Amino acid sequence: MTGVPPTTTAPERDPAGVPVRGLTVLYDDRTAVGLHLCAWLARRPRLVPLELLPAGSAAAHARFPGLGGDPLHEITVVGDSGQVYRGSRAWIVLLWALREHRPLAHRLADPAGAKEARGAFLAAAKWRGPQWHGTPWGGHVHQRADGWSYHPVTGWTYAPPSRAGTGPATR
Known part of the structure; x- marks a missing residue:
């Protein structure tokens, strides 16, 4: 993928020029938006395989022990070559992985578009429920x-x- 550099990479790999052949999506399975995201992604036609993994699960901790950050409070996407995407970059790379939304991902891959990435993704997913900050306890x-x-x-x-x-x- 071009245009959206990963926020971090695994130290033993250099993802520059390496094609992304698969993505692992770490999502919060304790929130309405996380559950909606997972269900919606599972139904979408993909150009890149996606593995959906609850961020707080034992499997996620075992596979990504030194990931850092807080994948329970921000979506995290990990590429098969060690790329780690968070925040707006994670939303863009998810759109990029989906057949029907790749053109939108390319439009959002510049700094101006990146600010709108999360909203564009949730609109594409037709998320109409309470947002994380609109529910008691932040939706958690x-x-x-x-x-x-x-x-x-x-x-x-x-x-x-x-x-x-x-x-x-x-x-």
Whole structure:
């Protein structure tokens, strides 16, 4: 892909001139926008294979242990040659990977377009739900110490707090 340099690269690889043959999308599976993004991407015709991986999963931590940043609060896309895209560059590279949106990605790949990349992506995905900053707790799961948590999509759930060295928690 040209026009959108990665924000960082893996130190053992030089991605310059290396074609992108696959992308891993690290998304927050605890937010409505993250779940919508994953479902929408799974249905789109692609020019580049996409692997969708929850950012907080054990698999993501095992595959990308030194990734840094906070993929739970900003979308992160990792190329198969070590490229790491975050923020507007991640949204652009995702559009670039999709057959019907590659022309839009090329239009957004300049500095002026990059400012609009996230909005363009969410518009293409027809995201009409509450945005991350428009919901209580920023659209993320709110967890309390007593085991109750609130998810903007699924509502309240209870998981007993872990107590090392004791039996199972009871209500």
